[in-house]
Amino acid sequence: MSFNIPIGPQHPALKEPISLRMTIEGEVITDADIRLGYNHRGIEKLAEERNWIQNIYLMERICGICSHSHATCYVQAVERLMEIAPPKRGMYIRYLVSELERIHSHLLWLGVAGHEAGFDSFFMYVWRDREIVMDLLEMVSGNRVHYAINTVGGVRRDLDETQKARILDGIATLRKRSEYYLHIGANEPSFVARIAGVGLLPKEQAVALCAVGPTARASGWDRDVRKEDPYAVYDELEWQVATADTCDVLGRVVVRIKELLESYNMIEQMIKKLPAGDIAVRAPRKAKPGETVSRYEAPRGENIHYIKANGTEKPERLKVRAPTLGNYAATVFMLKKGFVADIPLIFAAIDPCICCAERVVTLVDGRSGASSLVSLSDLRRRALDRPANALVKGKAEWPF
Amino acid sequence: MLDKLARWSRIKSPWILHLNSGACNACDIEIVDALTPRFDVERFGIILRATPRHADVIIATGPVTRQMKDRIIRIYEQTPNPKFVIAVGACAMAGCVYRGAYNVMGGLDQVIPVDMYVPGCPARPDAIIDGVVKLLGKL
């Protein structure tokens, strides 16, 4: 017989209000429906009543973990509208802080993935090491989260020699620990048993459902905005996009740890190449009429800001699309064939930032989706003969 | 003598329930951060519980969005009696940046009675621990 279990809006696995409605039979999920709107604060309406500088602080508070990425994406768009070019040193510091934020966000996610799988010691260790990055960020910007280091036309705080040295040796200890976590994440039998072969998203589905960020890269689709649309500093550093082709949660764990290691050597290159000069340039109060789209690679995926200016000091329209929004269609697809025990893991695998995406809608299920999604009866049949497609696990390294 | 024992035990083992009412999850991460080795709240006997039935102290973050309003009231009523509410972060205190938005009620005290406010955007883990300890001191 089929249950219909509601998960959320208040649930220990979800740090944020979102409501998942699952119809399950026994332990197999046959139908998924996510209802949002609990987090909708009407930011776009608020943004139209604030001038360019005030909007930076509003943009930062869209999401707590990727606050700097929203602020950077917004500031890039405004600088392009006002046609001002921030100095090189300002850009280097801005993207140094964005890489530090990527490290803190990936470490956070790694711990939460361990917690969802019930591996609390891993969660405690990873979050203990995350404190190193939080101290570095606090030293650079004064606050653990919401750094407010961006301003239109550059950065508000400079880096001196002692801070650079502290950042370098903080990164050194973190690199040692991350290699240890890569070893654990990929080889610890009971943890791998929980994440291998779970939340499957083959590559063509990832492309069809427009998945973004590590979720897409774990299915072998190497889309990274820093490579495609290098906006300032990234084309002067040498690094490569981290991908994996196992298309499951294990792949996402591996991709995120590889991205951590990439961020470490990117930061070291940035600090070595930090040019001299001032860090910001004065920005005019009003922006010329026009429109622009700015893209940024947030820790969770591609972040898009579309801004239209009408010559006054307030934006006429500001549209934000956060990365988690792109992954929701993929999540509903992944949930369809999972176990009840996998729900938090699959959901945490896309590293949902529900407050980012509170403008998101969600796909209901096969019947209402587009032709590319199978109809409900077909899903139920495929879900019920789940053991038949158990060979999926054969490919994944199965410790038992 | 019995209620002295009850008071002592209530101070010494406050079980918390984390409630996010539409926040930007910076304060939520700082609350979870308080459980990790550096700030370790288990020293004071504080454990994060999953259901409102087991909780004594509700730690809430976020400006209450209209959709979350009646869910929060329902959770508040489910918690058994000697219960307290701590509003963590500027959003839970008075709506912070979102004050005046069409979909936001502007602060937790518009919905449920709040006992302790912890300021900060986000409130630091040690500020949250200080809030919990001060609340218990008031008992």
Next chain:
Amino acid sequence: MAVLRTLLYLLVYPGLLFLFVYGTFSEWYDRKVYARLQNRMGPTHTGRFGLLQPVADFFKLMAKEDVVPDAADKGLFNALPAFGLAVVATSGLLLPVWNFSLAAPGWTSFSGDIIVMLYLLSLPTLVLFLAAWSSTNLFSTIGGARVLTMLFGYEVPLFLAVLSPAVLAGSWRLAEIAAFYQQRPALLLVNVLGFLVALVAVQAKLERTPFDIPHAETEIVGGTFTEYSGKKLALFRLTTDIEMVVASGLLATVFLGGFPGGALLGFASFVIKTLFIIFLLSLIRALTSRIRIDQVVSFAWRVLAPLAVLQLLATILVKGFLS
């Protein structure tokens, strides 16, 4: 005089008072070891080294308002915690700790008490299932179903592993088994494999981390205890603590050669051996992540059961070789 000893036996030593104190102490010990393994401090500010933390939890829950959901059927819902506690406490009485004489089998230690002990230890699992079923919350129903599925997984290997030393000792009486191994400590090495299997099976019985799916916090909220609060929750937590003590006591008797010496020396060896076993249980809890329900059952039948049968085979061979 005998009445006084029985009263003392019932109420104080392996009775309620001792089990309550030692249960809370072992919960503190488990939480402290678990925290230290995670580089954390664990409870420190209630009493010396946080010793009184479980006591504080217990009394706080006793003083809390007791909410009974109207959908649940009241009778069962209220009676279960007390019943669970009673079952576990009686199984505690059978431990051969004190007040038994090897020659005359009295009611505290009789032939076949290992079977009664194992049966009493598997009753709390059914109490858990009934608790989940009677509080008609959706999450606890799933939790209850998981409790039973797991029961079929670990029960048989546990019985096989615990009974193989009894087969070697040639008797079903705990006191005699302990005495047998006290005379020939070398034979304990034969049962090491059984000890490991029993350890993992007890970890599953107590629903601790690799097998804590029935009350998995992140998946099905509170699991079996979602609807319980106040006094009933306190009694349930106490039942799980005492169950841990009694189960590790049973393992100590059978695998580590019981508790030699009179009342005092026996008590010391009882504490040391059970703490050693609880330490091993916390170690398993800290080092593994939770595995899914189908993996638990497949693990139990593909790994635990064959090992237990192997252990039984080894015991029979050794027994044949000895006689």
Next chain:
Amino acid sequence: MTDAELIAKLQADLGGRIEIDNPGPRRLFLKIAAPDLVPVVTRLRDAFGVVFLSTISGLDLGATFEIIYHFSTPTQDLNVRTEVPREAPRVASITPLIPGAILYEREIQDMFGIVVEGIPDGRPLLLPDDWPAGQFPLRKDWHYDRPVEVIPGGES
């Protein structure tokens, strides 16, 4: 391929139906009429490999609503723009072509009241359940009264 080559190919292929402007490197804005939205998107998807839809932005220009479809490819960022009259804001749904689009179409339905024909699942998404029908927050002419805040136990 560079922007210039793409513009040339687009001009040759889609000809009269689109006007192209190129405000910055790797940014292309294509303006098309509402009815031939679906044919152009199909053409873009099959011939130019434009598969990834980032988002759909709605704009209230007073007399008309403007809907911008932000596509992105590994080399460029194409933004297809259409206009819809305010009185009868109707547009065709592109979810059959690109499954990920359903998310954003439901959102512009919620926020602007633009009716998307053929949308597989048109339930309201973002706005709370008790939101009065017919109210569309992101329209310029929509005003709301701030929820009055009462200070607990004191003057409001």
